[in-house]
Amino acid sequence: MTFRLLDTLYADQVMAGIWSEHATVASWLEVEAGLATAQATIGLIDADDARAISEICRPGLIDHEQLWKAARVVGYPILPLTRQIAAALPPGAAGRVHYGATTQDIMDTGLALQLGRSCDRLLELARIFGDALSRLTTEHAGTVMAARTHAQQAVPTTFGAKLGGFLAELADEVAELRRAGEAVRVVSLFGAGGTNAAMGPQAPAVRQELARLLDLRDSSVSWHVSRHRVARFGATCATLAATCVRFAREVIDLSRTEIAEVREQDGHHRGASSTMPQKANPVLSESVVGFGVAATTAAGSLLRAMEAGHERSAGEWQIEWLMVPAVAEHAASALFLAGEAAATLRVFPDVMRANLQRDGGLLMSEALMMRLAPSLGQAGAHDLVYAAALEARRTGADLTEVVRRELRATGPGAPDLQLSVDQYVGEAPSMAHAAVDQWRKLKEEGQE
Template sequence: MSPQRFEILVGLYGDDRTAQILSEEATIGSWLRVEAALATAQGELGILETDAAEAIVEAAKPGNIDRDRLWKETRTVGYPILSLVRQIDAALPEAHRGRVHYGATTQDIMDSGLAFQLDESAARLGVLLAEFGDSMARLAEQHAETVIAGRTHALQAVPTTFGAKIATYVGELARHRDRLAAARTRLAVVSLFGAGGTSAAYGVHAVALRARVARLLGLRTTDVPWHVARDGLAEFGLVCSLLAGTCARFAREVVDLSRTEIAEVGEASGHHRGASSTMPQKVNPIESEAVIGLSATTGALSSALFRVMEAGHERAAGEWQAEWQVLPQLVCLSAAALRTSASIAAGLQVFPQAMRANLRADGGLVMAEAYMMRLADRLGRERAHDLVYEAVGHCRATGEPLFTALRHALPAEVAATIEELPPESYLGRPHETVNAALALWRTEV
């Protein structure tokens, strides 16, 4: 094969285990594993003689495959299995030749191998998701009472806690865990239906053969062919994009809260971490930036999966090849986003004093709704809203604190009944939010 391009983003932040699962070696190995399982099952069912089946299993080993020849012949044929089968066959004793790949078609082997690889990939994504979710759960629990300005439209809105903010991510990751488990179940399915999906070449033992091969590979069986029904694979790819999307939301939050003017959180520190080549003061949120880049790429790639689902009749004509490029990339990008996000969460620096100071940055206007709701019982909601609105305008024009401006604007008998409200008085129920998210996360799948 020709030299492969260096993918700098995945090269720097990718997950080695995921890369190994989807490597050239593992991909060829998955095809060999399927051929061996097919021969084993055919030997058990009497389709092949036992010694022939055993010989095929012994020959279906990586050491018998010349990769240069495999890819050269694949370029001519268009698919790799013909060359793979010929090389396995050549490694057999003369008496057992002509029995490899008996009744199978190329896509049977490649799809079953892919299902095996993606099942392993899904398991690895589950591990990385758990690491990220556990780190976020710890942050939510630790900061359930750490008061911070909640922001809507990028502006201060009402007080909340950092733990309650993080709890929304924990809940989201719990839902992703369910999505990943469901998608994994639907993709880990053997494909063994022959050339046109009819199983004709497998004969009367087709159903039993398929079930046995599935068990040998650790996959589920099915009696409905999926040569062109790619919804399960598309679902899995979209789950990968969803995982990366949540990672990007968290990374964007870290970038925004790390801004010099806000400085409420920061990534882990270290010598030259996030340094600039020219500005000595810079400590850039480099891992968060990487996650945003990884997620942006998954979103763009995943759109191709809908084109893959357009495959017609009983065999794709180009749509299948799109999977070869898109699915491994989606998995690797998603794994990298999860792995890097877990690193961000585990090393995140949280600065409660800056959060407290920023609550005062707008003269206490973050408490405007709180005062309005306190006054609504006495004045009615609409009048209370208008009075507070006018007081806010006065504060912005004069720099006067909101509480002082309200005391001046309200009727004396009403002004005497209100007191200055600290941010802690208007947090809602952050502990309930955090506890509910933690309960979701800690529930076993």
């Protein structure tokens, strides 16, 4: 097995299992057994032959070393796989293995099974992440903190509103993942050139029965070189992974020593440095970034796999062999770690409130401007508060006092300038609650 450090430390083992050597070969065997059963049901082959084939199509009966040795010569694994199956059968049944099918039929139908299972696992991980975000969003709907634009304090918001943005984003992606999960569960049984001529007039009925046996959808049009569903699966994984990365970067940034508004979970030597005893690095979030960026990068390759020409690819298919497992596994690992980070996140509301005053109250500049705008006009109010902000930052004076002094000097009566950060969060709390409601409804729909 290839050693990859990040996988060894943090990979989602369930998804890794879906794309393991054992599971991949098992999926092909499941299709071969299903094909024989479907053909017997339709009357294309004998029922006893089908039963014999099904009994042999078990992973433990396959010599993997010999399979890969022969596949390296052929370039594809199904010919040597079916030869191993046939070699273990009596002459009659041996001649009905892989009857009328082509390599890509077996591999693509096996791929559909693995993609469907991958979507199920991603949905499970997304629910864990979303539930953790939902709890935090509810708890901190009214927890006031500084919103930051261009990495600088902007106006007051709430931590719940910030988290609600991630939760609403994730809800949209889960809805898309459900659609992708339905789209990828499609049987492939179209024969050598996509016409399914080898099975004769019974071909559609065999394909329909195979789809039923494997709990897949039928398609009346060959998709040997139509890889849009696979690419869409990759794109869905990529957007999920990108959301995880955005969340992780927020945790990393808010846990900076100079900000210190959140922190990953405590633990002996968690995030420790080999030389700086004080360090507690955000290692979960850092690993989310690693997995998430790898997932989005791999997903782009699947668009190139869509370029296959004629009725069979010449290299584009091999892109999928590398990148589909990578996309699924990296996205799952990012989701797994993001869920853990969210579920164990430590939040410090007192630090958030203290940070609101770190710039001398300047994050209330917009609030002051809008309080003055009715009498001065927005442009006039902006100019006055802008000059006051420069003065306050230069001298360290309180912004509101500088504005009052400027108003007294210019003559117009000053409106009430007593402004509270708690009263200038706009729709932030309601946005947090709306995101939680959206998530709850999405989960209820998924249980129907």
